[in-house]
Amino acid sequence: MAFLRQLAASSKRIASSTLVAQFPWRQTAPLACGAQHVQTARFSSGPSQMELIKQLREKSGAGIVDVKKSLAATNWDPEEAFQDLRKRGLAAAGKKADRVAAEGLVGVSKTSDGVFFVEMNSETDFVAKNEAFQGLVSKISKAAVEMPRPSGSELSVEDLKNADTPDGRMSDVIADVALAVRENIRLRRGFWLPTEGGIAGTYIHKSVKEGQGNIACAVVMKSEGKALSDLDKSVQDQVEDLASKVAMHVVAMKPLYLNRTTVDSSALTSELDVLRSQAEASGKPPQIIEKIVNGRLNKYYEEVCLVEQKCVLDDKDGKSVKAYVEAAGKPWGVKLEVAGYLRVQCGEGIQREEKDFAAEVKATAGL
Structure with a gap:
């Protein structure tokens, strides 16, 4: 009998150990004196608290402190927490992140070694006029200037979002402004x-304040055989003014390339195929066809290359941009050339949502 009692006790210990090994969340520590509840561990397959916070922030647009507070108050139930945020006026009924943001502003900052552009989108141009939104664009522009210089022309959006500001991480600042303006806004x-x-x-173009507008362009001037830094300050200022005028031309005429050597090879091949097919359809001799193709190709270059476009600032003589810039530099004793340019238009390439306002009014009225 003693042997059987020992065997039964041993079996209970083994069963208890096996249960804990297979289901570790069932193991609880003794309650401390005065404790009112037992904290149970969650299944490892479920989302972590950090994941829940991230998901609810994206859904609601609310700040991280408010999101965490609502989740804690609802025992980390994301749906109940979302409703709690709505009741407190901290989340919109719709998911803002799903709405098209094609308006906004382009921010421009210039330093001694380059020009920085950032594009911040909103759903409406009304928000683009908001002081909080414009202040946000200014903060992002400042952060861009303070970032390490990239090897290419593009800045890392993720690095900008992770930049530290006096008001916290940039991504949190963006979320707070989105909550304030009640729209989907994004750093594009x-x-x-x-x-x-x-x-x-x-x-x-369409500047709303210094360094911000709907379309922005920068043009870089250089000279052959003489450093522009060696010129008098007054002359350097005039060169900068000339570059700004050429930037105005770029905004208006939308060139695709700087010059012939920068034209994309595939685009050039495609254009030549079209021009040759058009010329051959005329039935003229091969030598005439070649002249026709070359003439039309030169016309193509005049349309897509900045330095070969007719300068919109020269109504009198109809000079090309290249000739216009060279003529401007002669009084200063330098041969100027356009070395590069960059044009950024807010919302460019974004598929805008077509709204049926009549249907929207009817839906609102319940008709």
């Missing part, structure tokens, strides 16, 4: 145009 892209010893001028 950023660029850098290095001057590399040249002088840059900028132009901002």
Whole structure:
């Protein structure tokens, strides 16, 4: 009998150990004196608290402190927490992140070594006029200037979002502004145009404040055989003004390339195929066809290459941009050339949502 009692006790210990090994969340520590509840562990397959916070922030647009507070108050139930945020007026009924943001502003900052562009999108141009939104664009522009210079022309959006500001991480600042303006806003892209010893001028179309507008462009001027830094300060200022005028031309005429050597090879091949097919359809001799193709190709270059376009600032003589810039530099004793440019238009390439306002009004009225 003693042997059987020992065997039964041993079996209980083994069963208890096996249960804990297979289901470790069942193991609980003794309650401390005065404790009112037992904290149970969650299944490892479920989302972590950090994941729940991230998901609810994206869904609601609320700040991280408010999101965490609502989740804790609802025992980390994301649906109940979302409703709690709505009751407190901290989340919109719709998911803002799903709405198209194609309006907004382009921010421009210029330093001694280059020009920085950031594009911040909103759903409406009304928000683009909001002081909080414009202040956000200014903060992002400042962060772009303070980032390490990239090897290419594009800035890392993720690095910009992770930048530290006096008000916290940039991504949190963006979320707070989105909550304040009640719209989906997003940092879409950023660029850098290095001057590399040249002088840059900028132009901002539909400017709402200094360094912000709907379309922005920067043009870099250089000279052959003479460093522009060696010129008098007054002459450097005039070169910068000239670059700003050419930037205005770029905004208006939308060139695709700087010059012939920068034309994309595949685009050039495609254009030549079209021009040759058109010329051959005329039935003229091969030598005439070649002349026709070359003539039309030169016309193509005049349309897509900045330096070969007719300068919109020269109504009298109809000079090309290249000739216009060279003529402007003669009084200063330098042969100027356009070394580079960058044009950024807010919302460019975004598929805008077509709204049926009549249907929207009917839906609102319940008709």
